[in-house]
Amino acid sequence: MHDADALLAIGAMAILTYATRAGGFLVMSMVPLSPRLEAFLRHLSGSVLVAIIFPAAVTSGPAAILAILAAVLVMHRTRNALFAMTAGIGLAALLRAWF
């Protein structure tokens, strides 16, 4: 890719990506915040995470699924994210080394 094209492509990506970041704030600033909308947004935060994690884990294979389950379990018991992440990632590394 030529330098000028690269610069243009990166600029376009940067602007579009910023629009996706600011767009959520902008739209919410224009609609009145009813209790029902606030409840929707509250449920949205957990649901975004599930919608990212679940399909990605399922399509990444058994080691990934077990790793995520281990991370959730350790997090549930210890409330320590670093510990839980290490457990999940370590388990994935072990499973992939063994099988």
Next chain:
Amino acid sequence: MERAVITWRGMGSGARRLIAVGVYAFIFGVAFGIAARNVGMAGWAATLMSATVFAGGSQFAVLELWQSPVAWGPLLIATLAVNGRHFLLGASLYPWLRSLPAWQIYLAAVLLSEPNWARAIEAQARGERDVGVLVGGGILLWVAWVAGTVAGAGFIDLSPEHFRRFGLDLVFLAFLSCMLTGLRRGRADDLAWLAAGLTALAAMAVLPPGWHILAGAVAGGVVGVVVDARR
């Protein structure tokens, strides 16, 4: 409700809460730099992209399209599809920071990404009012991501196989799972989250890449509101 603020102290705390994730963001930045070098992207271009786009998923996605002549349609659609989820992150966080001056809100938007957003949602649930958590965490991630890109585009060499072997491809999934676990407030969440997960999985089979996250999240939000209303 008490007004939201942004303090230096909050920014420091936000950065500290994401140090571990920042280390991985650096490693992913290295991976991106190497991948960019492999498709012939100049070091300055990879660095500029990481600094201004600051969204790993879309940056990796467009590497497949990095050619002459530029395939503008696919390039822009891929960017929008992969980054569309930011819209939901912003919307869900808005009630928390709406009392800030607009310039602060739209400046903070530059740094919006999953890890610092997740920490912000967690802070909100604990009743904290300092949006510095979002900003400080975002700055840390940005520095790590850009520094990683510079290193990968310049001198470090690693293969994707190394990443898989050490489970590093699962770092962000594992982190987000931990944040999700911390967010659960009770049974009402389970049904919403089940709807989100199943919808996203089903949507992945029929929608173009990226859009399944929006579909699943909206389904979960709607089910959550319905469950709330019935109790």
